[in-house]
Amino acid sequence: MSSSTYCFLVQFILNFVGSAATNTVDNNLLYGKHSNVPTPYLPTECMLEIFKHVQTQGSGLYSCLLVNRYWCKNIIPLLWSRPFEGLSTENRHKLIHTYLACLDREDYLNLSSSLQPYNIEIPKARQPLFNYPMCLKEFSYKQLEIAVHSTIHIWCNRTFIYHHKQNQILLISTALCKLFMRRSISLKSFMIDKYFSHSDIPQISTFIEKPGLSHLTKFRIDFNKPMTTNTIRLLGNLPNLCSNIRCLDIKFPIFEHNHKAISRIISTQKRLNEFNLSGVKLGSERIFSSLQSRHETLNIVRLENVYITEACFNALALCENLKDLSLRYCRGLNIENTSVLLKSKFSLKKLRLGFSPNSSDVAGLILQVGGISLKELEIDLINPIIVETILDYCPNVKEIKLANYFPHDNNHLFYHLFYGLSLENLEIFINSKNLDYEDMKLTGQDLPPTLKYLKLSCGFTFDQFKELFKTCNALLETIIIDYIDLNYDHIKVITKFIKDKKTVKTLGIVGMDDIMTSQEIRELKSRYEIFIIPSYELKHW
Numbered sequence: 001m002s003s004s005t006y007c008f009l010v011q012f013i014l015n016f017v018g019s020a021a022t023n024t025v026d027n028n029l030l031y032g033k034h035s036n037v038p039t040p041y042l043p044t045e046c047m048l049e050i051f052k053h054v055q056t057q058g059s060g061l062y063s064c065l066l067v068n069r070y071w072c073k074n075i076i077p078l079l080w081s082r083p084f085e086g087l088s089t090e091n092r093h094k095l096i097h098t099y100l101a102c103l104d105r106e107d108y109l110n111l112s113s114s115l116q117p118y119n120i121e122i123p124k125a126r127q128p129l130f131n132y133p134m135c136l137k138e139f140s141y142k143q144l145e146i147a148v149h150s151t152i153h154i155w156c157n158r159t160f161i162y163h164h165k166q167n168q169i170l171l172i173s174t175a176l177c178k179l180f181m182r183r184s185i186s187l188k189s190f191m192i193d194k195y196f197s198h199s200d201i202p203q204i205s206t207f208i209e210k211p212g213l214s215h216l217t218k219f220r221i222d223f224n225k226p227m228t229t230n231t232i233r234l235l236g237n238l239p240n241l242c243s244n245i246r247c248l249d250i251k252f253p254i255f256e257h258n259h260k261a262i263s264r265i266i267s268t269q270k271r272l273n274e275f276n277l278s279g280v281k282l283g284s285e286r287i288f289s290s291l292q293s294r295h296e297t298l299n300i301v302r303l304e305n306v307y308i309t310e311a312c313f314n315a316l317a318l319c320e321n322l323k324d325l326s327l328r329y330c331r332g333l334n335i336e337n338t339s340v341l342l343k344s345k346f347s348l349k350k351l352r353l354g355f356s357p358n359s360s361d362v363a364g365l366i367l368q369v370g371g372i373s374l375k376e377l378e379i380d381l382i383n384p385i386i387v388e389t390i391l392d393y394c395p396n397v398k399e400i401k402l403a404n405y406f407p408h409d410n411n412h413l414f415y416h417l418f419y420g421l422s423l424e425n426l427e428i429f430i431n432s433k434n435l436d437y438e439d440m441k442l443t444g445q446d447l448p449p450t451l452k453y454l455k456l457s458c459g460f461t462f463d464q465f466k467e468l469f470k471t472c473n474a475l476l477e478t479i480i481i482d483y484i485d486l487n488y489d490h491i492k493v494i495t496k497f498i499k500d501k502k503t504v505k506t507l508g509i510v511g512m513d514d515i516m517t518s519q520e521i522r523e524l525k526s527r528y529e530i531f532i533i534p535s536y537e538l539k540h541w
C-alpha cells in the first residue's frame with residue numbers, strides 16, 4: 001500500500017476512534033478538538049529521529065501509522081513533506097483528491113466553475129482530518145503537473161482531454177499551488193520545472209501568497225525549453241519573496257538570457273552556500289560579479305556549459321571560502337583567460353573537471369589551482385600530461401572518480417597515478433551506453449595497497465572482472481558494484497576475494513535484494529561478518 005492509501009485508512013480509523021491527540025505536534029495540523037492520550041515511551045524528538053530512518057527504508061513508515069494516534073500524528077508530517085515522490089499512477093490521483101478536498105470553500109467553488117466548461121466535476125469529498133498541505137516541504141511543479149494529469153485522465157475520457165488537457169491542468173495546478181502557498185508553513189525546497197511544454201506555470205499572484213516561498217532554503221529551476229512568461233516573472237520576483245536561499249540550482253537552455261534576474265537573486269540571498277549554473281552563453285560576467293558579493297558564504301560552485309571569460313574567473317578568484325569547484329564542458333576557456341585563477345584566494349578540497357581532450361592544457365592549469373589542499377578529484381581525462389600535473393601539484397589527492405571516462409590507450413597510466421598518490425578511494429563511472437568500457441584495462445596490479453574503497457559503476461566483461469579481483473593486492477575494506485549485467489558468477493568472484501583477503505568489511509551490490517538470499521552472501525554475513533549495504537542506502541556510500 002502507498003502513502004495516500006494508508007492515510008485514507010488512518011483517517012477512516014481515526015474518525016471512529018474519534019478522540020485524543022497530544023500537543024507535541026502543532027495542533028494546527030489536526031482539525032477539531034483534542035483530548036488526552038497515553039504517554040509515549042519516548043519524547044517526540046527521539047521518535048522523529050527514529051521515524052526519519054525508517055522513512056529511508058521504503059514503505060516501512062506506513063505501517064507505523066497504524067500503531068496509535070500519537071505515532072500517527074508524528075508520522076503524517078514526514079510522509080506528507082515530500083508526497084509526490086515515487087508515487088504510482090493510481091496513488092497520484094488519490095493524492096490530488098486529498099489535496100482538492102483541503103481547498104477552502106471559495107477556491108473550491110471557483111475551481112469547480114472554471115472546470116464546468118470542460119464538463120469536469122470534481123468528485124465530492126469530506127474535509128480531511130489532517131491539514132496535509134501544511135506539511136509540504138519539497139515541491140516540484142513538474143511532479144504536480146504529472147499528478148494532476150493522471151487525475152484528469154481518470155476523470156475524463158481520452159478524446160476530450162486531448163484538446164484541452166493543458167488548460168485543465170493549469171487550472172487545477174493553480175488552485176493547488178495557491179493552497180500550498182497559503183498553508184505550508186515550512187516549504188523549504190521549490191523547483192520550477194515543466195512536463196508539458198505548451199502551457200505556462202500559474203501567475204505570479206499565486207506565488208506571492210504568504211507564507212509561500214518565504215522560508216525557502218533551496219530553489220531550483222530546470223528548463224530545457226524556451227522560458228515562459230510567468231517563469232520569467234517569478235524569477236524576477238523571487239528576491240522580494242525570500243532571502244534565505246542557501247542552495248541555488250539554475251539550468252537553462254543555452255539561448256536563454258536571464259542574467260539580470262539571476263544576479264539579483266544571488267545578491268539578495270545573504271547565505272548562499274551552493275550555486276549550480278548550467279547553460280549560459282555570452283554576458284555571464286554579470287552573474288559572476290554578483291557571486292563575488294557572496295564571497296563569504298559561498299562554498300560550492302558548479303558550472304556546466306557556461307561561457308566563462310577572464311572577468312568571470314577574476315570574480316570567482318575572490319571567493320575565499322570556495323571549497324568545491326566543478327567545471328564541466330564550459331566554453332571560452334583558454335590558458336590566458338584561465339590563468340587569473342592561479343591568484344585565487346580559495347583552497348579547494350574538491351574539484352570536478354569535464355573537458356574535451358583538446359583543452360587538456362586548461363585542465364592542467366586548473367589542477368594547479370587545486371594544488372596541495374585538494375583531496376578529492378573527479379576527472380574524465382587521463383593522459384601523460386594530466387597524470388604528471390596531478391602528481392606534481394596535487395599530491396594530497398586521496399579520492400579519485402573517473403567519471404564518464406573514455407578508455408583509450410592510456411590504461412598504463414593508472415598504475416603510475418594510483419601508486420604515486422597512495423590512493424585510498426577509487427570510483428569508476430562509465431555510462432552504460434558507452435560500449436568502450438571493454439577497452440578499459442584496469443587490472444588488480446594497478447590498485448595500490450593503500451586503496452581501501454573501490455566502487456565500480458561501469459560495465460566489465462566477466463573476464464575483466466575476474467582478472468581484476470584475481471590480481472588485486474589492495475587491502476580493500478569496501479567494495480561497491482553498481483551495474484546492471486551482474487550475475488551469479490560475479491558474486492562468486494567477489495566472495496572468493498573477500499574470503500581470501502580477509503580485509504573487506506563492507507559490500508554493496510546494486511540489485512542485491514534478490515541475491516541476498518544466496519548461499520554465498522548469507523555465509524559472508526554470518527561467518528565473515530561482512531556488512532551488506534542495503535540497496536536504499538547505497539547512494540550514500
Ligand SMILES: *[C@@H]1O[C@H](CO)[C@@H](O)[C@H](O)[C@H]1NC(C)=O
Nearest residue numbers: 106107110111114171174175
Ligand atoms: C478564480 O479562479 C481564476 C482562475 O484560476 C482566478 O483568475 C480568479 O482570480 C479566481 N477568483 C477568485 C475570487 O478567487
Ligand SMILES: *[C@@H]1O[C@H](CO)[C@@H](O)[C@H](O)[C@H]1NC(C)=O
Nearest residue numbers: 118119156157158159160161
Ligand atoms: C468522450 O467525451 C466526449 C466529450 O464529452 C464525448 O462526446 C464522447 O462521447 C466521449 N467518448 C466516450 C468514448 O465516452
Ligand SMILES: *[C@@H]1O[C@H](CO)[C@@H](O)[C@H](O)[C@H]1NC(C)=O
Nearest residue numbers: 218220247248249274276302
Ligand atoms: C548541484 O549539482 C550537483 C551535481 O549535479 C547536485 O548533486 C546538487 O544536488 C545540485 N544542487 C542543487 C541545489 O540542486
Ligand SMILES: *[C@@H]1O[C@H](CO)[C@@H](O)[C@H](O)[C@H]1NC(C)=O
Nearest residue numbers: 308309310311332334336337
Ligand atoms: C580571452 O582570451 C582570448 C585569447 O587569448 C582573448 O583574445 C580575449 O580577450 C580574452 N577575453 C576575456 C574576456 O577573457
Ligand SMILES: *[C@@H]1O[C@H](CO)[C@@H](O)[C@H](O)[C@H]1NC(C)=O
Nearest residue numbers: 329331355356357358359360
Ligand atoms: C578538437 O580538435 C580537433 C582537431 O584539432 C577538432 O577537429 C575538434 O573539433 C575539436 N573538438 C572540440 C570539442 O573542440
